Amino acid sequence: MRSLRQRGAVLIMVLWTAVVLTVLVTVLATNIRLSATTAMHHKTGSQDLAAIMGALSRAEMELIMERMPVPVGQEMTLTETGEFRIPMYRFNGQSLQLNYTSDDNITIRVFDHAGKINLNRIPRERLQLLIEKQLGPSFDPRRVQELLAAWSDWTDLNSLLTPGGAEDDYYQSLDPPYTPRNTPDLDSVDEIRLIRGFDELFADVNLDAAFTVYGSAAAVNPNLATREALLLLPGVDEELVEQIFAYREQRDFRTIREIGEIVPLEKMVELSPWLGFNTSRYYSVYVHPAMEEQDSQAGTDNQESAEQRVQDNRAYMQLMEVVSAESRARVFKVNPYAVLPDVAPARAEDPLATGTSSIANN
Incomplete structure (x- = not known):
């Protein structure tokens, strides 16, 4: 009996040992698998970051090259219709084909800030028109004046309260409190959300796509304009925006008459x-994966969903200044998760080709 008990005890010990070893082997295998997965993701992440940095460098070089003088005798590249396209107008958000070889899996888009509304150069009367359009046709004139007063108090050089405006007392009462700028120029487009009433006014607007605080020009170039900027302008609706996009896909606007x-x-x-x-x-x-463009080429059935993915995508963004061909770009802002502006192709046919222009209609 004692021998049987001893054998039973040994069997139990063997079974427990097997269980413990099984658990240890399972844990070890899981750790090895997790380590391998982590290493693979780290390698993939490093490769993706290298591809993004390379794409940004190529885009910078492209912008620098555009600042170089055109060699004497160089032939102009014409379109199929025999038109010369202004090279600088390529920087309107379209997918770029660069002079330097780029990764086929990466899309590069450059937005010239001349295609945005400059908040630091907008006169009061134009700001009023912008506010009125954003409020809608049934806007309250008193609300417009309150917003203008709040803007004036934020950008003036004193702490005196404009009737209907907001100064230090109002902003200090907020949670968290902050101090109004009281200088004429905003540091960033996001600062507009700090001004009383403007966060609500532009709640549904991609500010980085519509506005800028850089440069000295007050005008918006229609060849470079983003959808977001155009839709804010007086006299512009979605249909007209798409006609402008369709027009500039084929030719450049060179004069107001052509517009x-x-x-x-x-x-x-x-x-x-x-x-x-x-x-x-x-x-x-902006640098982002090119998958949605490959999908959009698969057929018209997938075009709408592909365009939606482009709009929903976030992209790695650098905001830079390129002064001349003799110096590197100066980087002002980096956002690894920037919201990509609406870069979908024109949702209308060329108005001149279809005879839907204002002249044809008149």
């Missing part, structure tokens, strides 16, 4: 004071 070819006269009166044709030296460079 008038697709913009009805009554809207042109409101819109023309906002427009100009200068470029700037400030650019937002």
Whole structure:
């Protein structure tokens, strides 16, 4: 009996030992698998970061090259219709084909800030028009004046309260409290959300896509304008934005008269004071995976969903200034998770090709 008990005890010990060893082997295998997965993700992350940094460097080089003098005797590249396209107008958010070889899995988009509304150069009367359009056709004039007063108090050089405005007492009562700037220029477009009433006014607007605080120009270049900026301008609706995008996919706007070819006269009166044709030296460079563009080429059935993915994507963004061909770009802002502006292709046909321009309609 004693021998049987001893054998039973040994069997139990063997079974427990087997269980413990099984658990140890399972834990060890799990740790090894997790370590391998972590190492793979680390390697992939490093490769992705290297690809992004390389793409940003190539975009910077492209911008620097555009500042170089055109060699004497160089032939101009013409479109299929025989038109010369202004190279600097490529920097309007379209997917770029660079002079230097780039990664096929990476898309590079450059936005010239001449295509945005400059908050530091907007006159009071234009700001009022911007506010009125954003509030809608049934806006309250008193609300407009309150917003203008709040803007004035934020950007003036004193702490005196404008009637209907907001100064230190109001901002110190908030949670958390802060102090109004009391200087004319904003440091960033996000600062507009700190001004009383403006956070609500532009709650549904991608501020980085619509506005800028860089440069000296007050006008918006229609060849470079983002959808977000155009939609804020007086006289512009979604249909007109798509016609502008369709037009500039085929040719450049060079004069106000050419814009008038697709913009009805009554809207042109409101819109023309906002427009100009200068470029700037400030650019937002976005780098993101090219998957959605590959999908969009698979067929028209997938185009809408592909465009939606582009709009929903976030991208690595650098805001840079390129002054000349003799120096590197100066980087002002980096955002690894920036919201990509609306970069979908024109959702309308070329208005000149289809005869839907304002001139044709008149």
